[in-house]
Amino acid sequence: AQTVTQSQPEMSVQEAETVTLSCTYDTSENNYYLFWYKQPPSRQMILVIRQEAYKQQNATENRFSVNFQKAAKSFSLKISDSQLGDTAMYFCAFMKQIGTARSEKLVFGKGTKLTVNP
Amino acid sequence: DVKVTQSSRYLVKRTGEKVFLECVQDMDHENMFWYRQDPGLGLRLIYFSYDVKMKEKGDIPEGYSVSREKKERFSLILESASTNQTSMYLCASRGQGRTEAFFGQGTRLTVV
Numbered sequence A: 001a002q003t004v005t006q007s008q009p010e011m012s013v014q015e016a017e018t019v020t021l022s023c024t025y026d027t028s029e030n031n032y033y034l035f036w037y038k039q040p041p042s043r044q045m046i047l048v049i050r051q052e053a054y055k056q057q058n059a060t061e062n063r064f065s066v067n068f069q070k071a072a073k074s075f076s077l078k079i080s081d082s083q084l085g086d087t088a089m090y091f092c093a094f095m096k097q098i099g100t101a102r103s104e105k106l107v108f109g110k111g112t113k114l115t116v117n118p
Numbered sequence B: 001d002v003k004v005t006q007s008s009r010y011l012v013k014r015t016g017e018k019v020f021l022e023c024v025q026d027m028d029h030e031n032m033f034w035y036r037q038d039p040g041l042g043l044r045l046i047y048f049s050y051d052v053k054m055k056e057k058g059d060i061p062e063g064y065s066v067s068r069e070k071k072e073r074f075s076l077i078l079e080s081a082s083t084n085q086t087s088m089y090l091c092a093s094r095g096q097g098r099t100e101a102f103f104g105q106g107t108r109l110t111v112v
Helices: none
Strands: A003-005 A010-014 A019-021 A023-028 A034-041 A047-053 A063-068 A075-078 A088-096 A112-117 B005-006 B010-013 B019-025 B031-038 B040-053 B054-057 B066-072 B073-076 B085-095 B108-109
Touching: A003 A088, A019 A047, A019 A112, A023 A075, A023 B005, A034 A063, A047 A063, A063 B040, A075 A088, B005 B066, B005 B085, B010 B019, B019 B031, B019 B085, B019 B108, B031 B066, B040 B066, B040 B073, B073 B085
Parallel strands: A010 A112, B010 B108
Antiparallel strands: A003 A023, A019 A075, A034 A047, A034 A088, A063 A075, A088 A112, B005 B019, B019 B073, B031 B040, B031 B085, B040 B054, B066 B073, B085 B108
16 A cells, blocks of 8 residues: 655745655555645645656646655655745645556645745 | 535534535546545545446545445435544545546534
């Protein structure tokens, strides 16, 4: 079974600064996907960024980027130029490569509560 | 935009009641999921469905059942609500062969 560990229950950062959220995972799979989801207060969970394990290049989405270390099974999220709207719960998630049968499911970490201070 | 709608934002039920949580998605997604979210525990999968009338148990199915009679609707049923089922419940959907899951706004259920 896959497990996802987020070791930082809470973090805070000043507006405009950079923050890095940590995530490690355990799997015996070789092909899989990793995700960071964001859940703002009282709002829906949305996808922030996705990484395919077979890609060596780290994914980036505007101010969000990841540091994917496959051998170390590490998948951290870096938020640059933090904004007040980045305040949210952030969940790291794992999913096996999608096969032809049935469906694969997301396995989530316990989350990191990020607060961006003005 | 994909829309996943959960029927209630807040719900208060009494112990022993049968509770129905409804989820509807409008993007013809094959896969639908019910998660439970508790502080310090993250999201835990209760049940999921990969097709109409098809379902599979997740990690914590005890005390729950599900129904998927139509592709767009996935219902979570608490047969006899208990106080330890007080939680936030999240529904999600995903298209077959796609990686991104879309979530509803959540139902905060309190069992008294």
